[in-house]
Amino acid sequence: KAGVTQTPRYLIKTRGQQVTLSCSPISGHRSVSWYQQTPGQGLQFLFEYFSETQRNKGNFPGRFSGRQFSNSRSEMNVSTLELGDSALYLCASSFGGGNTEAFFGQGTRLTVV
Amino acid sequence: GQQLNQSPQSMFIQEGEDVSMNCTSSSIFNTWLWYKQDPGEGPVLLIALYKAGELTSNGRLTAQFGITRKDSFLNISASIPSDVGIYFCAGQLKGSNYKLTFGKGTLLTVNP
Numbered sequence: 001k002a003g004v005t006q007t008p009r010y011l012i013k014t015r016g017q018q019v020t021l022s023c024s025p026i027s028g029h030r031s032v033s034w035y036q037q038t039p040g041q042g043l044q045f046l047f048e049y050f051s052e053t054q055r056n057k058g059n060f061p062g063r064f065s066g067r068q069f070s071n072s073r074s075e076m077n078v079s080t081l082e083l084g085d086s087a088l089y090l091c092a093s094s095f096g097g098g099n100t101e102a103f104f105g106q107g108t109r110l111t112v113v
Numbered sequence: 114g115q116q117l118n119q120s121p122q123s124m125f126i127q128e129g130e131d132v133s134m135n136c137t138s139s140s141i142f143n144t145w146l147w148y149k150q151d152p153g154e155g156p157v158l159l160i161a162l163y164k165a166g167e168l169t170s171n172g173r174l175t176a177q178f179g180i181t182r183k184d185s186f187l188n189i190s191a192s193i194p195s196d197v198g199i200y201f202c203a204g205q206l207k208g209s210n211y212k213l214t215f216g217k218g219t220l221l222t223v224n225p
Binding site for chain 2: 004006031035043044045055056092096106107
């Protein structure tokens, strides 16, 4: 059974640009969550999607957005990139509902220069 | 936002020793999860706990969901070099659906 797949693994962008990251969940999982990981702040929750609907959102500015498609694949977008957006972005999938066992992908390492 | 206090921040031990780490909070959690993360990789789920007082093992790992629902611990017995990594606790707060709150992590180093 394939795990959570995130693409790309690495990205380098310049300030002001925008970026789109992709996440394919484990087959059968309908919930996808996104997290930002930095050395200073640790793992911070961005948002969670289930059946194409955002159910929960963390405390990030509106430059961070996401969506989920009918096949449960998800994308997150960051517009007007800032240096502080450099981080490892992790996607996690779960069955959803009451099951919170979340399985993570390898992450996308975003560097903003 | 809500914080989980995870301790210790780091541990340096000899191969074969037992290890214990814990997470505490002032809030009640419905679920506790323990993850291990290797450099450059995503966290890997080790153990999931759903009931207060629950004690669950996964090989040399044992974790417990605190009776008060405000804490959890993870024990690793007879450590080996491949146990090296960062261990995270994560919890789902009561009333906070579909969102996990993570501790800051415990960096474990095992000296062969």
